Amino acid sequence: MPSKHILIKGKVQGVFYRATAKKEADKMGITGWVRNTSEGNVEIMASGNEAQLELFKEWCKKGPQRAIVGELLVTDTEEISFQQFEIRR
Numbered sequence: 001m002p003s004k005h006i007l008i009k010g011k012v013q014g015v016f017y018r019a020t021a022k023k024e025a026d027k028m029g030i031t032g033w034v035r036n037t038s039e040g041n042v043e044i045m046a047s048g049n050e051a052q053l054e055l056f057k058e059w060c061k062k063g064p065q066r067a068i069v070g071e072l073l074v075t076d077t078e079e080i081s082f083q084q085f086e087i088r089r
Contacts, residue, residue: 003032003080004053006044006060010070017042018087020064030056031082035089047082 008017013036021034021044030053032046046056063069 011068015066025085
């Protein structure tokens with residue numbers, strides 16, 4: 001499965017970004033993980049087919065209702081296989 005590293009910058013912590021990202025990833029069939037960074041960003045590693053990843057990337061640009069996404073950095077990575085999508089702390 002293709003994999004992407006996604007870094008979301010802006011007002012993305014304290015707005016349920018991780019929990020909502022998990023809900024959306026589960027709904028779309030995306031596997032991987034999401035976590036907060038010490039710099040105040042949200043980092044995601046996502047695996048799925050190209051269509052799933054494109055939909056998920058579009059969701060990440062908006063995020064949950066209270067988020068204000070300033071920048072989205074998406075990088076193709078080596079294919080990684082995950083069992084599920086999890087929230088990492």
